Amino acid sequence: MSAGPFDALREQLLGAAEALAGGPAALPEILAGLVDDVGLVLAEPLEIFPVCHHSPASALAMVRRLREKQPKVVYLELCEDLGPLLTELRNCRLPVALQAFASDIEGFPPESAPLSVIAPITEASAEYQAIAYALETPGVELVLVDRSTDHVFQWQPVPGATAADAEELHGDAIGVELGDLRPRFAELEEHLLHHGRVRHWSEWWDQFVEQPLAGADHETYRQVMVLIGSLFRRLAPHDSQRYDSDEDRERYMWTRIREHLAVTGTDRADCLFICGAFHAASRVPEAGSDPSTPDFTITPRTGSKWLYGLIPSSHSAIEAQFGLAPGSVSIAGATWEKTLGRTRLTPFRLEGQKGGRKRAAKALPPPAADAGPVTDQLTGYLSAPAALDGLDxxxxxxxxxxxxxxxxxxxxxxxxxxxxxxxxxxxxxxxxxxxxxxxxxxxxxxxxxxxxxxxxxxxxxxxxxxxxxLGGDRTGQVGYDAMPPLARDVYDRLAPLGLNLEQRTIQRALLDLASGPELAACSQLLWMLRYLLPDHAVRPIMGSRRLGETPIQESWDLDLGRHQRTIIELGYEGVTVEQVLEQRLRRAAWDPKATAATALKAVEHSLLFLSSPRLTDDLGARAVELLSTERDVDEAPAVLRRIRRLLAFYRATTPALPAWSERFVTEGYAHYCTLLPVAFVEEETGVRQVGAMLGFLFSMESLALSLGCDRTQLELAVRQAHPESPAKIALLWAARHQLGLLPLADLRHRVDDLLGNPLVVPAFPQYVSGFVQSLEAVPRLTPFVVETLSNAFARLPDPILLPWLPTLITTLRSQAAELVPVLTREAARTFPGTLTALDAWTPPWLAPQPAARASSPPPANAVLLASHPATTDAVAALLGCEGDWSVAATGPDPGTAVAELLAAHAESPSAIAALLAAPSGGGARG
Structure with missing residues (x-):
């Protein structure tokens, strides 16, 4: 193929390839192809302007070319559906990023939501100069021709995958790489860095491309950039999915360009196509503005609902998003400003643009005449050393x-x-x-x-x-008028605080709600933002939000200026903060991995932040549904803690409990009774979980029974439990004591037996841990637990006690932190407060029990039986019972003795009553 003015250069390169006898066989084809690509691009009637992403040299060349050519139509490699956002750049301080966001997706895997695409814009970029020229020059049309944001994810290998890891400012959004120019052949990049004596690609590009091209004329710049793009393109792996996606982008862009030319009838000589140098050297059949060129079949978009807006960006975010060296974008910005000052070139700038150096706008001169036929600028550029500036x-x-x-x-x-x-x-x-x-x-x-x-x-x-x-990590800012309605609403509702919320520093807000009731709305909004935004954006210093509490004073640290992006992205989810919060709560409760504790948490937050009984009832019903389907009790402690708090709130503020809470109690009572025997035995279920189950059953028992539950179910569950681990055995004993099946004396006797058994003593600390955990379910055992701990410290040998103490402390801190104050208060009440009192102190569990007071009257039935011993003996003989019921046998207090006898044979009085109530002719009485 003949390249016209580049024939001499082609022959020279082919001669060099032949001189390299040991070189690769494809080398002549590659070198000749580079020249062919340059000739092909320059021969295109529609001028192609190759650029590099955030390159000052590209921006300078763009400014010069726009002032010379003054095109009527500018085709720009940028997602075509981002066009309406460009006019909003007037209200921003660069750098900012154009963003497309979709949380309601269709045609993509559900787990990939939300989808996000960003396109960063800096002032030192060719694309911004083209946008400013087109929007500020009358009669100029700007047409975005790259694939839509929907197609970005359609063409991703895995929808929702990220192009590169980035810092927090951009998150996991896909970056639109307009003008990406970097070797995709690792060995080539390593070779260039090694021989260029530089550490990373950004430094190589600055030394060997940016500086030589900063003052180059238009033809030299264009030919060199196409040559570099062609080199990187031909050495890129052609079998990669990314390469196929790049070719589809080129087909897409040229198809859109031909469609626009056909509809408008614009002369191709009055147009300018701005794209990355990698795409400028395209060899796909669909490339070119000739109407006879075949078109590319563009697939329809999915049904996903895309929202668009501007978010703040930063130099460091751009560097992380596109794999640039730290500081390279800041250095590029400094180079841009310095070169503008040296060349006295006036860049294009949007009217009203915030930030940046103010420069007087200059009127455009008449368009320059056509430069004539293309001449070879590459040969001189490649053969001569780069003319770098001297030492300043x-x-x-x-x-x-x-x-x-x-x-x-x-x-x-x-x-x-x-x-x-x-x-x-x-x-x-x-x-x-x-x-x-x-x-x-x-x-x-x-x-x-x-x-x-x-x-x-x-x-x-x-x-x-x-x-x-050298420039710093400049961070952009989106103006008030360019924000979505939700963000503007946030700024308006926080206006009574009297703070400059756009300021990029932490500001202290003091709210005296007692003297300024109008600030209550600001407090409510701040607590909702605290829930929705990162921790550092809105941080309470003084004050809290709990059920049933009314705040008096609050103090906040606000850093909304540096977290503007998160507020703007809330606007993609709804119109108001309340709507977004409701959606978040519903999403959390109906998540496939949601648990009953998650739904109860959402219920609590709905009561704290939103006055919506309907929402609260829906979330409560969801909590009941989730609890009934759970097959494990891992979340039992959280469930107990939250339902207790909610019931206490409702009892204090409402005349009756809501229906969902009553159903939750009855469902939970039956649910935990069913799972209790298995939970006692399973090793996977911890002591904390079993203790929480018992806490739910015992603390909710009176309410559950009043709502129709059967206490027999709980008794059967406890009787069916046969744990093997010491901690769970202690829990079972506490449960049996609460049910009246194990008196305190018997429980104390069992603990004494454990301490006296040398085979069990090494495991005794685990029993103690179980008793501590039982306080959640049986708080009246607190004195007994203090007694058990005291006995353990007194009787356990040091080789067992000392290694156990750290475990006990860490267990209490992690699993039963709320029980420690209970034990501490009980111990303070039990033990003496001074050392002098300790010598004469006797533990209450070792002190002799006082005798029963003689003045206390015996029960009436005991006095009656003791007063008629003959009758009592006759009835006893009738029933077949032998024994001396006389006063002499029962001692000085016959009423007490008879009372004890009646308590031991509780069924006897009923039998006697039935016997005495029989008809007079009955054989028993005869």
Whole structure:
């Protein structure tokens, strides 16, 4: 194929390929193909302008070309459905990112939601210059031709996968790589870095492309960029799915361009197509503006509902999103400003744009005449060494002085000598790397070597200080008018606080709700934002939000300026904060992995933040449904804690419990009774969970019985439980005591037997742990648990007791923290408060029990029986009972003795009553 003006260059490259006898067989084809690609692009009637993402050289070349050509139609490689957002850039401070967001998806896997696409925009980028030119110049049309955001995910290998890990500001959004230009052949990038004596790709690009092309003419710039894009394209793996997606993007863009040309009838000479250099060298059959070129079949979009908006971006977020070196975007911005000042070139800028240096707008001169036929600029560029700027001592000296001053402020012991050392080392490093002028990267390395040495005294290291010095991590801001309705509503409702919420610093808000009742609405909104936003965005310093509490004063730290993105993204979920919060609560309760504890948490939050009885009832009904389907009791402690709190709130504020809470109690009573025997035996179920189950059953027992539950079910569940672990055995004993099946004397006797059995003593600490956990279910055992702990400390040998104590402390802290104050108060009540009283102190469980008072009258039935011994003996003989019922046999207090006898034979009085009530002719009485 003949490339016209590039024939000489092709022959020269093919000659070089033949000279490399041992080179790869494909080398001549690759070198000739590079020249062919350049010729093909330049021969296209519709001018193709190749760019690199966030490249100052591309932005400068774009400004020059737009002022010369003044195209009437600008085709831009950007998702076509992001077009309506571009006018909102006037209300923002760059950098910001165009975002498309979809939480209600259709045609994609449900687990991939939400879907998010971002396209960052900086002032030092060719795309922003093109957007500003098109929007500010009358009669110019801007057409976005790249695939839609919906197609971005249609063409992803796994829908919802991320292009690259990024910092928090962009999260896991897909980055639209407009002008991405980086080798996709790892060996090539490694080769370039090695021979260029640089550490990373951003530094190589700055040295060998940015600086040489900063002042190049349009044809040289275009030919070099197409050559680089063609090289990276031909050496990229062609069998990758990403390469196929790139070709589909090119087919898509050219199809859209031809459609627009056919509809509008615009002359191709009046158009400009801005795309990445990688895509400029496209060889797909569908590339080109010729109407006879075949079109690409564009698949329809899915039914996903896409929302669009602007979010703040930052230099560090862009670097992380697209795999650039830290600080490279900041350095590019500084290079842009410096070059504009040196060349006196006036960039394009949107009217009303915030931030950045203000420059007087210049009227566009008449369009320049056609430059004539294309000439070969590549041969001279490739054969001659790059004309780099010489040493600028004043600039370097200023950097060195400023970095020493900044280092001192951050705790470094830097001095004037360090500034001199950084100056000389920067020049030395630049010379070792083959350049006369130290770059910012050389300066960074020199500063780290001379100032940081072996320690970092503060939060920032010297490399980070250099980035701040050279431009810093600039963060953009979205203006009020460009925000979604929800974000504007948040700012309006917080206006009574009298704070500048757009300020990028932490601000303290003081709310005296007693003297300023109008601030209650601000407090309510802040608590909802606390639930919805990250912790550092809205943080309470004083005050809390609990059921049944009325706040008096609150203090907040607000950092909404630096978390503007999260507020804006809330606007993609609803119109108001309340609507978003309701959706979040419903989503949490109906999540496939939701549990009854999760639903109860949502119920509590709905009561705290929203006044919606319907929502609360729906969430409560969902909690009942989830509890009935659970097959484990892992969440039993959380369920007990939350339902207790909710019932206490309802009893204090409403005349009757809501229907869902009553159903939750009855369902929980039956549910936990059913699972209790198995939970006692299973090793997977912890003591804490079993204790919580018993706590639910015993604390809710009176309410459950009043609602129709059967106590026999609980008694049977306890009788069927046969645990083997010591802790669960102690829990079972506590449960039997609560049911009246195990008196306290018998329980104390069993514990004494454990301490007296040398085979059981090593496991006794586990019994104690079980008794402590039982306080959740049987709080009246608190004195007994204190007694048990005291006996354990007194009787257990040190080899057993000392290793057990740390385990006991950590167990109480992690699983029963709320029980520790109960034990502490009981111990304070039981033990003496002074050392002198301790010597004469006797534990209450060892003190002799006082005798029964003689003055207490005996029961009436006991007195009656004792007063008629003959009758009593006759009845006893009739029933076949032998014994002496006389006063002499029963002692001085016959009433007490008879009462004890009646208690031991509780069925006898009933039998006697039935016997005496028989007809007079009955044989028993005869």
């Amino acid at each position: 001592e004043e600039e370097l000296r200023g950097w060195c002085v400023d970095i020493v001053r900044l280092a001192r402020r951050n705790g470094y012991l830097a001095s004037t000598a360090d500034a001199i050392a950084v100056f000389e080392t920067s020049i030395l490093l630049a010379g070792m790397r083959g350049r006369a002028r130290p770059t910012p990267y050389d300066f960074q390395d020199a500063a780290v070597t001379c100032i940081e040495k072996d320690m970092v005294p503060g939060r920032r290291d010297v490399r980070r200080l250099c980035e701040i010095l």
